[in-house]
Amino acid sequence: MTQVEDFRDVTVTDGSHNSPPKAWKWYDYFTFNIDHKVIGIQYLVTAFVFYLIGGLMAVAIRVELTTPDSDLLDPNLYNAFMTNHGTIMIFLWIVPSAIGGFGNYLIPLMVGARDMAFPRLNAIAFWLNPPAGALLLLSFLFGGSQSGWTAYPPLSLVTANTAQTLWILAIVLVGTSSILGSVNFVITILKLKVPSLRWEQLPLFCWAILATSVLALLSTPVLAAGLVLLLFDINFGTSFFKPEAGGNVVLYQHLFWFYSHPAVYLMILPIFGIMSEVIPVHARKPIFGYKAIAYSSLTICVVGLFVWVHHMFTSGTPPWMRMFFTISTLIVAVPTGVKIFGWVATLWGGKIRFTSAMLFAIGLLSMFVVGGLDGITLGTAPFDLHVHDTYYVVGHFHYVLFGGSVFGIYSGIYHWFPKITGRMTNETLGRIHFALTFVGTHLTFLPMHHLGLQGMPRRVAMYDPQFTTINQLCTVGAFVLAASVIPFTINMIWSWLNGAKAGDNPWNALTLEWTTSSPPLIENWEVLPVVTHGPYDYGMNPQNAGVNNDQTIPVT
Amino acid sequence: MQGSTIDPPETTLDEVVPSSTELHEEIHTDLRVWGLLTFLISESLMFGGFFASYLVLRGESAAWPPEGTEVELLLPTLNTIVLVSSSFVIHLGDTAIKKDDVHGLRRWYIVTALMGAVFLAGQVYEYLTLGYGLTTNIFSNCFYLMTGFHGLHVFIGLLLILGVLWRSRRSGHYSISKHVGVEMAEIYWHFVDIIWIVLFTLLYILTIF
Numbered sequence: 001m002t003q004v005e006d007f008r009d010v011t012v013t014d015g016s017h018n019s020p021p022k023a024w025k026w027y028d029y030f031t032f033n034i035d036h037k038v039i040g041i042q043y044l045v046t047a048f049v050f051y052l053i054g055g056l057m058a059v060a061i062r063v064e065l066t067t068p069d070s071d072l073l074d075p076n077l078y079n080a081f082m083t084n085h086g087t088i089m090i091f092l093w094i095v096p097s098a099i100g101g102f103g104n105y106l107i108p109l110m111v112g113a114r115d116m117a118f119p120r121l122n123a124i125a126f127w128l129n130p131p132a133g134a135l136l137l138l139s140f141l142f143g144g145s146q147s148g149w150t151a152y153p154p155l156s157l158v159t160a161n162t163a164q165t166l167w168i169l170a171i172v173l174v175g176t177s178s179i180l181g182s183v184n185f186v187i188t189i190l191k192l193k194v195p196s197l198r199w200e201q202l203p204l205f206c207w208a209i210l211a212t213s214v215l216a217l218l219s220t221p222v223l224a225a226g227l228v229l230l231l232f233d234i235n236f237g238t239s240f241f242k243p244e245a246g247g248n249v250v251l252y253q254h255l256f257w258f259y260s261h262p263a264v265y266l267m268i269l270p271i272f273g274i275m276s277e278v279i280p281v282h283a284r285k286p287i288f289g290y291k292a293i294a295y296s297s298l299t300i301c302v303v304g305l306f307v308w309v310h311h312m313f314t315s316g317t318p319p320w321m322r323m324f325f326t327i328s329t330l331i332v333a334v335p336t337g338v339k340i341f342g343w344v345a346t347l348w349g350g351k352i353r354f355t356s357a358m359l360f361a362i363g364l365l366s367m368f369v370v371g372g373l374d375g376i377t378l379g380t381a382p383f384d385l386h387v388h389d390t391y392y393v394v395g396h397f398h399y400v401l402f403g404g405s406v407f408g409i410y411s412g413i414y415h416w417f418p419k420i421t422g423r424m425t426n427e428t429l430g431r432i433h434f435a436l437t438f439v440g441t442h443l444t445f446l447p448m449h450h451l452g453l454q455g456m457p458r459r460v461a462m463y464d465p466q467f468t469t470i471n472q473l474c475t476v477g478a479f480v481l482a483a484s485v486i487p488f489t490i491n492m493i494w495s496w497l498n499g500a501k502a503g504d505n506p507w508n509a510l511t512l513e514w515t516t517s518s519p520p521l522i523e524n525w526e527v528l529p530v531v532t533h534g535p536y537d538y539g540m541n542p543q544n545a546g547v548n549n550d551q552t553i554p555v556t
Numbered sequence: 557m558q559g560s561t562i563d564p565p566e567t568t569l570d571e572v573v574p575s576s577t578e579l580h581e582e583i584h585t586d587l588r589v590w591g592l593l594t595f596l597i598s599e600s601l602m603f604g605g606f607f608a609s610y611l612v613l614r615g616e617s618a619a620w621p622p623e624g625t626e627v628e629l630l631l632p633t634l635n636t637i638v639l640v641s642s643s644f645v646i647h648l649g650d651t652a653i654k655k656d657d658v659h660g661l662r663r664w665y666i667v668t669a670l671m672g673a674v675f676l677a678g679q680v681y682e683y684l685t686l687g688y689g690l691t692t693n694i695f696s697n698c699f700y701l702m703t704g705f706h707g708l709h710v711f712i713g714l715l716l717i718l719g720v721l722w723r724s725r726r727s728g729h730y731s732i733s734k735h736v737g738v739e740m741a742e743i744y745w746h747f748v749d750i751i752w753i754v755l756f757t758l759l760y761i762l763t764i765f
């Protein structure tokens with residue numbers, strides 16, 4: 001398979017759709033721009049900045065936890081760091097980068113559209129994010145919200161009221177952003193697909209984003225309702241969540257988890273989509289079980305709406321509910337398993353290229369299996385009763401969120417960086433980055449399972465001295481993770497400026513985004529591409545597989 | 557605003573780009589109605605969250621509504637009739653523009669706006685005369701929050717209708733072939749109406765039993 005550099009001259013045969021291509025200037029990225037590619041980059045870069053901020057908070061937390069006493073941060077400040085770390089990582093890093101960043105950049109390119117269905121709405125959705133982050137940082141002037149990313153009452157009603165209010169406003173902003181973004185994705189995928197792309201040729205990333213968007217549309221407004229009630233309880237003297245006045249605290253938990261369990265799928269489904277793109281390209285094999293993977297995304301989307309009470313097994317939940325939600329939780333793990341097997345089977349016997357993107361994808365596979373198995377143990381009520389609110393849960397969700405989501409984002413960045421910037425990343429730095437991240441993740445989060453099983457509660461600044469050694473191990477891991485960001489950042493900046501020229505399709509990939517130039521011109525293609533083969537036809541008979549990108553050659 | 561980011565929106569509507577083959581035709585249809593419907597499904601789930609919370613809180617409380625916070629029935633029923641009929645009126649406006657009758661559109665949209673304003677005024681009047689406030693008890697918490705939130709949506713719907721009226725002054729802005737804005741305002745108004753029917757059932761009718 002040779003690298004095809006210059007096929008553009010054969011593709012442009014007739015009058016182009018738009019005015020002559022002009023490139024955006026650097027300052028366009030700081031404005032209200034409605035090009036989906038600019039917005040995608042805005043999402044990715046902004047989210048990465050928040051990742052660094054949230055990461056610094058994590059380091060502070062881990063430093064505090066090197067000793068059993070509270071010495072670096074006093075307990076209130078510790079809680080504020082812990083709360084905002086979680087909130088930023090979830091709402092301002094993983095969700096906006098995985099959905100907003102990759103979704104916006106790739107969906108129009110993958111379905112053969114010139115932009116999203118509603119470009120202006122898209123820009124509005126992005127611009128709701130920076131103020132949300134600013135509100136969270138501002139809340140530190142008022143002590144910082146301290147009730148965890150879950151903001152359960154009564155804690156959220158009695159601690160740092162102003163800060164908690166700012167927190168609520170921030171979450172409502174990102175929630176609105178996510179709803180507006182999802183409207184755009186659903187309509188773009190359903191309505192702007194280029195006609196020659198058949199449904200069964202739709203890249204799996206698009207199916208994943210479709211499922212994600214539906215989930216966001218159905219669950220986010222319920223969280224918004226819960227937060228509005230909380231806002232009123234804090235500021236306007238209502239008592240929705242105050243049992244002493246006829247309210248109900250557990251009600252909040254239902255509203256919250258009705259959103260936030262689906263939210264974990266918001267954070268992993270797009271990543272699953274990225275996996276399904278990266279693995280076939282770098283294993284040079286058709287994806288195993290295209291339909292199974294596509295349908296499993298939709299199944300997760302539906303079943304994922306009916307498992308939320310597994311976060312509430314210890315909230316006075318009646319036994320029938322525990323039983324029901326244990327069963328539904330075990331069921332929702334099945335489609336996830338289907339995907340894992342699909343990817344492993346794709347790797348099996350492939351000509352694997354160990355690029356940075358592929359390393360992170362394979363790393364993700366191994367990590368996610370650990371996190372997923374943890375999840376199944378937790379989903380089983382009898383076991384969860386003992387480890388709920390311990391470090392075991394912290395271990396679980398960091399395996400799926402760091403080992404899953406963050407690895408996937410890294411993988412996606414390495415994979416699409418050549419498309420986005422027109423330049424290759426440095427593989428050596430990529431490998432160093434991978435090695436540090438892989439080791440750091442295990443070192444930080446594996447021991448936490450042990451801590452949890454021994455009974456160390458989560459969300460505490462002080463702990464029993466018997467846990468000291470293992471906590472110190474976790475802290476060392478956290479420093480390794482912090483260090484891992486350095487080669488990554490250097491790689492990104494250096495490669496963007498000086499990396500080797502990538503050409504249109506450096507990986508010889510078959511999805512539509514690789515049929516245009518790198519970076520793509522402003523409305524993506526001069527002439528919309530015609531799809532002549534499936535997105536994953538690697539290694540097939542050249543007549544059937546467009547390894548030379550002949551899909552952009554107009555039919556004559 | 558579909559498809560092209562460079563061409564002005566007008567020119568991209570139903571635009572067909574000449575190209576070498578049929579497959580290269582680019583047809584941009586206006587998708588805003590689809591977008592709005594998708595958004596409203598989402599929005600209705602927010603009310604769904606409120607409704608569910610209301611039912612949970614109601615189920616746990618001995619007397620609902622508690623002594624002294626009974627709801628009024630006569631005025632809200634009249635108000636309901638006004639709002640529900642306004643949904644039919646607004647549809648007349650939509651039908652008019654589909655016959656290229658801008659005057660009909662304006663007439664019926666003005667009537668709808670007036671009816672919406674009457675509804676809001678009735679709501680405010682009810683608040684002023686009820687004799688209990690947002691914080692009185694858990695029922696009044698729910699009552700004011702839910703009706704207030706709905707009222708906010710009515711207000712937004714009213715602004716949309718006024719927006720349509722404002723734009724319809726320019727002749728040719730809306731026509732038989734170009735009236736997406738009119739349709740969107742109508743759809744939103746129906747949405748507000750449907751939510752009210754559920755709300756009215758929960759907050760008023762169910763309290764009689």
Ligand code: HEM
Binds near residue numbers: 264397400
């Ligand atoms: C195999 C699939 C999974 C199952 C069965 C599962 C199950 C569970 C259960 C039962 C809990 C509650 C534990 C407790 O609080 O006692 C939990 C917590 C959590 N899970 Fe998962 N999980 C799965 C995958 C994921 C994924 C993919 C993510 C995110 C990418 C995720 C993120 C989280 C988070 C953030 C929490 C902690 C929430 C909190 O209390 O702050 N999980 N999981």
Ligand SMILES: [Cu+2]
Binds near residue numbers: 260261308310
């Ligand atoms: Cu969950």
